[in-house]
Amino acid sequence: MKNLKILFRHLALTAAITACTGAVSNAQQSEQTAKMLPDRLVSMDTPSEPETNHFQARIGGHFFGGRERSSFGSLEVDYSLRNQIEIMLRADGAEYKDFKGNGFVIRHGGRDAELLAKYRLKDHPDFAFTVGVSAPHTPAQNQVYFTAQALLEHQFCSKVGVNLAVKTVAISHNTLVGLAAGGSYRFSDDLQLVADVTGIASGKNTRSTTTGRLERAIIWGVAARYTPKFDSNRFSVELGAGNALGSTTGFSMTPGLGGSAAIYFGINYRH
Secondary structure: OHHHHHHHHHHHHHHHHHHHHHHHHOOOOOHHHHHOOOOEOOOOEOOOOOOOOOEEEEEEEEEEOOOOOOEEEEEEEEEEOOOOEEEEEEEEEEEEEEEEOOOOEEEEEEEEEEEEEEEEOOOOOOEEEEEEEEEEEOOOOOOOEEEEEEEEEEEOOOOEEEEEEEEEEOOOOOOEEEEEEEEEEEOOOOEEEEEEEEEEEEOOOEEOOOOOOEEOOOEEEEEEEEOOOOHHHOEEEEEEEEOEOOOOOOHHHOEOHHHOOEEEEEEEEEO
């Protein structure tokens, strides 16, 4: 087992070095692109944020098949203040539905709204944390909860980045704590791949479609992000897949029923 871990770390480091070597050899890569770090992966935030006194908006949709069979819409508006502070407002929602199992019914769907503040350390811009409040209205939760995240980023070069995060929702008798890891790879100035995975360290984030009981499930997502070169790279679209319900801290740690996956589509605009 120890030898396998050493081999895995060696392969990961070799892959990063190889990718970065290719990036360095491209002498025409713009400095602006090198600084364009993703502020969000698929279901995971990063320490990056817009320039001071700028805002960004994001709309998206998660279209589930399988046992979830729902479409979740999402909306996010962020505004960056002075002193590395960003204010974020997020909302996700879908219609209510019932899943009928063998002797039980799981009601799912609903909506969640969250207000957060992100603070990025001035001397360590690769580290940030968020605090916020979430107001879900779902069959499982219907109260106001505190949320928090710790975000870490390491940029190997202008093409390769790795992210880690700890995120939590303080739910009574079922506090969720997620440990997330992800990364990004820039194929070119306008095309980027982002991906993340979150394991649940505490709490239970879904129900079994076999027994109806609470259980834990891993969250994952992967997407391609296209940023056209016009309009100073303010506009981007992304397409991918994943199993998280939405973008709020709670919905980003909640999967589709029975392992259902969704097609994900998003549009981002910075100003």
